Amino acid sequence: xxxxxxxxxxxxxxxxxxxxxxxxxxxxxxxxxxxxxxxxxxxxxxxxxxxxxxxxxxxxxxxxxxxxxxxxxxxxxxxxxxxxxxxxxxxxxxxxxxxxxxxxxxxxxxxxxxxxxxxxxxxxxxxxxxxxxxxxxxxxxxxxxxxxxxxxxxxxxxxxxxxxxxxxxxxxxxxxxxxxxxxxxxxxxxxxxxxxxxxxxxxxxxxxxxxxxxxxxxxxxxxxxxxxxxxxxxxxxxxxxxxxxxxxxxxxxxxxxxxxxxxxxxxxxxxxxxxxxxxxxxxxxxxxxxxxxxxxxxxxxxxxxxxxxxxxxxxxxxxxxxxxxxxxxxxxxxxxxxxxxxxxxxxxxxxxxxxxxxxxxxxxxxxxxxxxxxxxxxxxxxxxxxxxxxxxxxxxxxxxxxxxxxxxxxxxxxxxxxxxxxxxxxxxxxxxxxxxxxxxxxxxxxxxxxxxxxxxxxxxxxxxxxxxxxxxxxxxxxxxxxxxxxxxxxxxxxxxxxxxxxxxxxxxxxxxxxxxxxxxxxxxxxxxxxxxxxxxxxxxxxxxxxxxxxxxxxxxxxxxxxxxxxxxxxxxxxxxxxxxxxxxxxxxxxxxxxxxxxxxxxxxxxxxxxxxxxxxxxxxxxxxxxxxxxxxxxxxxxxxxxxxxxxxx
Numbered sequence: 001x002x003x004x005x006x007x008x009x010x011x012x013x014x015x016x017x018x019x020x021x022x023x024x025x026x027x028x029x030x031x032x033x034x035x036x037x038x039x040x041x042x043x044x045x046x047x048x049x050x051x052x053x054x055x056x057x058x059x060x061x062x063x064x065x066x067x068x069x070x071x072x073x074x075x076x077x078x079x080x081x082x083x084x085x086x087x088x089x090x091x092x093x094x095x096x097x098x099x100x101x102x103x104x105x106x107x108x109x110x111x112x113x114x115x116x117x118x119x120x121x122x123x124x125x126x127x128x129x130x131x132x133x134x135x136x137x138x139x140x141x142x143x144x145x146x147x148x149x150x151x152x153x154x155x156x157x158x159x160x161x162x163x164x165x166x167x168x169x170x171x172x173x174x175x176x177x178x179x180x181x182x183x184x185x186x187x188x189x190x191x192x193x194x195x196x197x198x199x200x201x202x203x204x205x206x207x208x209x210x211x212x213x214x215x216x217x218x219x220x221x222x223x224x225x226x227x228x229x230x231x232x233x234x235x236x237x238x239x240x241x242x243x244x245x246x247x248x249x250x251x252x253x254x255x256x257x258x259x260x261x262x263x264x265x266x267x268x269x270x271x272x273x274x275x276x277x278x279x280x281x282x283x284x285x286x287x288x289x290x291x292x293x294x295x296x297x298x299x300x301x302x303x304x305x306x307x308x309x310x311x312x313x314x315x316x317x318x319x320x321x322x323x324x325x326x327x328x329x330x331x332x333x334x335x336x337x338x339x340x341x342x343x344x345x346x347x348x349x350x351x352x353x354x355x356x357x358x359x360x361x362x363x364x365x366x367x368x369x370x371x372x373x374x375x376x377x378x379x380x381x382x383x384x385x386x387x388x389x390x391x392x393x394x395x396x397x398x399x400x401x402x403x404x405x406x407x408x409x410x411x412x413x414x415x416x417x418x419x420x421x422x423x424x425x426x427x428x429x430x431x432x433x434x435x436x437x438x439x440x441x442x443x444x445x446x447x448x449x450x451x452x453x454x455x456x457x458x459x460x461x462x463x464x465x466x467x468x469x470x471x472x473x474x475x476x477x478x479x480x481x482x483x484x485x486x487x488x489x490x491x492x493x494x495x496x497x498x499x500x501x502x503x504x505x506x507x508x509x510x511x512x513x514x515x516x517x518x519x520x521x522x523x524x525x526x527x528x529x530x531x532x533x534x535x536x537x538x539x540x541x542x543x544x545x546x547x548x549x550x551x552x553x554x555x556x557x558x559x560x561x562x563x564x565x566x567x568x569x570x571x572x573x574x575x576x577x578x579x580x581x582x583x584x585x586x587x588x589x590x591x592x593x594x595x596x597x598x599x600x601x602x603x604x605x606x607x608x609x610x611x612x613x614x615x616x617x618x619x620x621x622x623x624x625x626x627x628x629x630x631x632x633x634x635x636x637x638x639x640x641x642x643x644x645x646x647x648x649x
Contacts, residue, residue: 027330031323031326031330051287051303054238054287055301057233057234057240058233058240058291060229060232060233061229061230061240061299062291064229065229065242066294068221068225068229069186069201069293069294069295070294071136072201072219073184073201075136075138075219076219079138079140079205079217080205082109084109085109086207088102088106089140089147089148089205089215090147090209090214091147091148092147093147096150096151099148100151103148103151103162106140106162107160107161107162110138110139110140110160113138114136114138114160136160136219136220137158137159137160137219137220137221138219138220139158139159139160139161139163139218139220140215140217140218141156141164141165141168142165143214145207145213145214146214149164152164156168158198165215168216173187173202174202177203177204177216178204184201184203185201186200186244186295186297187199187200188223188244188250188257191220196222197222197223197224197250198221199220199223200218200221201295202216202219203216204217223257230251230252230253235301237306238286238302238303239252239253240252240253240300241255241261241299241300241302242299242300243262243267243297243299244297245296245297246260247261247263248260248261250297265279266280266286266288270290270298270300273292274290274292275289275290276288277290281302284304284305285305286305287303287305288300288302289301289303399609400609423442423445426438426442427446440474441478443471448471448504458499458500459499459500460497460499461494461495461496462493462495462496462528462535465498465500465501465502465504466487466494466526468503468504469504469507469526470485470487472504472507472508473507476511480515480522481519481520482519482522483511483515485524485526486523487526488525488528489526490529495636495637496535496635496637498537498632498635499606499610499632501603502630503526503537505602506539506600506603506628506630507539509599509600510539510543510626513544514541514542514543514545515541515543516543518543518544521542522541522542523541523542523625524539524541525539525540527540530634533633533634534615535631535632536631536632537630538620538627538628538629538630539628539630540626540627540628541625541626542625544625544626545622545624545625545626546619546626548619548620548622551619551628552618555600555601555604555616555617555618555619600628603630607630607632611632611633615631615632616630617629617630618631
């Protein structure tokens with residue numbers, strides 16, 4: 001009986017038989033083919049690795065050069081969108097000498113911007129700031145429509161300052177910019193007495209009030225900062241090229257600054273905005289990789305193909321020896337490997353396929369096969385699942401923290417004491433001049449900033465949020481002929497704590513989109529009510545209106561997890577039948593250079609990040625106009641909040 005049982009246990013299983021012979025035949029066939037093809041495969045792998053090193057060098061340059069250009073663009077965007085600079089450029093003075101203070105204030109702002117390069121960079125890989133140590137040239141060439149034109153410097157000189165635009169009108173880039181061919185122009189030139197190579201960008205500054213051109217913003221950077229990046233991404237064989245749109249060299253290890261190379265045969269044959277091509281340069285075959293930057297400039301990397309295939313002979317010999325050794329060893333170990341590994345691997349696969357394991361509800365079973373590798377594989381796979389769960393939770397927490405830090409950074413960009421003192425000064429001057437209307441506007445603007453800053457806190461009292469929206473709408477009533485505002489909120493709810501900056505973007509969205517092209521009979525109503533454990537803030541208008549179901553569907557789709565990490569921050573318009581519309585991101589706050597304000601999509605996402613996915617925005621059907629509600633958890637104030645005013649929360 002025992003002998004029979006022993007024979008049954010020693011008999012191979014059907015799975016083992018079905019695996020052993022096919023796997024053995026497959027391995028023998030594979031090794032036979034490998035003997036003929038191993039050299040080719042290994043050569044391709046090594047050559048691809050060498051090519052990837054060149055591509056990584058190319059990507060490093062592309063990322064960091066794009067970072068340089070983005071920094072320059074962000075400086076220009078900050079100047080274009082900054083309300084303080086707008087006021088300085090548009091201020092009118094009876095006498096030229098009265099504009100001296102504004103001129104020095106604007107010059108001080110430009111000098112501060114020129115020092116931004118001293119800050120460290122960010123991004124993956126080596127920090128761009130580690131290689132960029134130079135000061136930008138930030139200047140504004142004012143037009144006659146600007147109040148600073150009479151006292152601006154007459155002759156333009158490539159340095160930070162405020163100049164008259166007369167000298168620039170003969171420049172080709174200025175004519176292209178004035179003719180409306182491009183919104184921003186980029187070029188390279190030698191500047192200053194020393195003739196230092198520089199790269200420049202220029203953007204027209206138009207009045208926010210009436211759209212007239214009041215100046216040109218110029219940002220310049222020393223080419224040496226880009227050359228430092230080229231030095232850190234140097235190639236053992238080959239070179240890099242940064243070309244402008246006219247085919248002139250801006251930076252290269254081989255060519256000089258502004259040397260025209262656009263007529264080289266291999267450059268004329270490059271098609272599209274990016275890619276790789278095999279070309280012949282100086283009689284030798286080369287691999288050319290190229291990408292087009294956002295401003296139209298091209299970045300190229302040229303590597304000889306002989307450098308890519310330098311390991312061909314050595315790899316061929318190693319591949320042949322490895323194939324022969326593998327053929328001798330495979331037969332001996334196949335039986336033992338298949339017999340001892342098949343069953344535990346099958347059990348491991350079966351456990352992994354269980355929904356409870358995939359959903360992290362229970363761990364993998366711990367087998368005891370006696371094979372160290374198989375047992376270790378099972379334990380490590382179990383550890384990997386546990387680590388993966390932790391990484392998912394950590395990534396979610398880090399995303400919330402990142403968005404919180406972005407808001408804190410936005411609030412920290414304004415010096416509150418300077419801002420409030422300045423607004424108080426303007427208010428006093430308006431009162432002394434008997435201009436009560438201007439005084440009222442300034443006080444409302446001060447309230448908008450005071451409650452908007454909120455000391456960098458993400459939560460604010462409902463009373464403070466309502467006062468910020470009321471101050472903003474007061475300014476809008478001064479600008480619109482017929483705008484009525486109604487705010488209703490129970491007194492016992494005013495101390496409730498809500499996420500900051502929820503109401504004002506919704507009110508601004510109603511004005512910008514709901515009342516677009518309309519000046520009479522405009523009405524906005526803001527109401528607050530308690531719905532069970534939820535606090536509901538409603539903003540309704542009698543504007544153009546929108547389809548509530550379409551807007552709610554857009555909110556649900558844009559807030560899916562696959563879009564959770566995006567930083568686009570696009571808003572949602574109120575036009576009829578509109579979906580997600582990035583134009584609804586209003587300019588209601590101080591900008592950071594890349595746009596400012598919060599659209600409805602940003603408000604919806606921020607509420608969900610702070611309160612949970614059960615909360616957020618929703619559109620409700622309305623007989624006239626648009627009705628949008630912010631659903632928030634009802635949170636009473638902390639005891640210390642009751643002792644402070646709304647502005648201190």
